[in-house]
Amino acid sequence: MKHLVSALATGALALAALSSQAQTTISFGPRLGANLSKFSYSGNTTSLAETSSKFGVQVGGTLNVSFGKFAFQPSLLFTQKGAKLTGSQADVGGGYITNVSASATPRLNYLELPLNVVYTAGGDHGFQLFAGPYVALGVGGGGDYRVVLDSNDPVYSDYNGDYPGSLTVEYGDRQNDNSSAGTGTVLGAPTLTLTARRFDAGLNGGIGYRLGPVQAQVGYSLGLVNFVPKDSNGEDTGTKAYHRGFQLAATYFLTTK
DSSP, X not given: OHHHHHHHHHHHHHHHHHXXXXXXXXXXXXXEEEEEEEEEEEESOOTTOXXXXXXXXXXXXXXXXXXXXXXXXXXXXXXXXXXXXXXXXXXXXXXXXXXXXXXXEEEEEEEEEEEEEEEETTXXXXXXXXXXXXXXXXXXXXXXXEEXXXXXXXXXXXXXXXXXXXXXXXXXSBOOGGGSTTTTSXXXXXXXXXXXXXXXXXXXXXXXXXXXXXXXXXXXXXXXXXXXXXXXXXXOOSEEEEEEEEEEEEEEOOEEO
C-alpha cells in the first residue's frame, strides 16, 4: 500500500508537470486569403466540362486553442469557389459548317467552417502541418458567359457574332427550368441561371509557418459532396461535380489568454 500511494503521488506530480508544460492558450484573429479553385467532373459530363482554375477571395476569422505544439483551429469564412468552363461544337451538313464556342465563369459563394488540427514545430512559432474537415453552405454567387457563333449556313449566318451575358447562381435540390441549355440564346448557349446544391463538405490540409501572432498557410481543399442537383423532373442527371482548390491565407492572432 505504501508503494502504491508513492506511485500514485509520483504519477500525479508527473501529470501536473506535463499539464504545466502544455498549458492551454486561446487566441483569435482575422483571416484573409485567396482561393484558386476549379470543378472536378465524373459521370455524364456536359459540353462545358473542360475546366480551368478561377481566383476567389477568402475572409473571416480563426480561433486558436493550443496545447503545446498542437492546436485546434476552427474558422468561419466567407469564401468564393468556381471555375472557368469552356467547350465548343461543330455541325457539318449540306455543305455548311456551323461552329459554336462557349465559356462560362460561375462564382459560388459559401459560408465555410473548416475544423483544422495544427502541429507547430516550435509551439507558437515555426513550421506547421494542418488537416481537418470542412462544411459549407452556399449563400449566393454570380459570373458571366460568352457564346461565339460562326456559320456559313444561311439559316444561322445572320446570328454570327459574340454573345456575352451575366450568369446568376441559385441553390436547390432540383435544376431550375431556366438552367436547361439554350435558354435565352441560340444553339445550346450557356444559360443565365446555374443551380447548385447548397450544402458542401470535404477535407483540407497543408503546410504553414507561424511567427509570433502571424500565421501563413497554404492548403488544398478536396470537396466530397456532389453539388449537381437533380434535373427539373427530380431525376438524377448522371453528372457529378466536386469542388477542388488551393488556398493561401494569413491570420493575425489578436488576443491570448
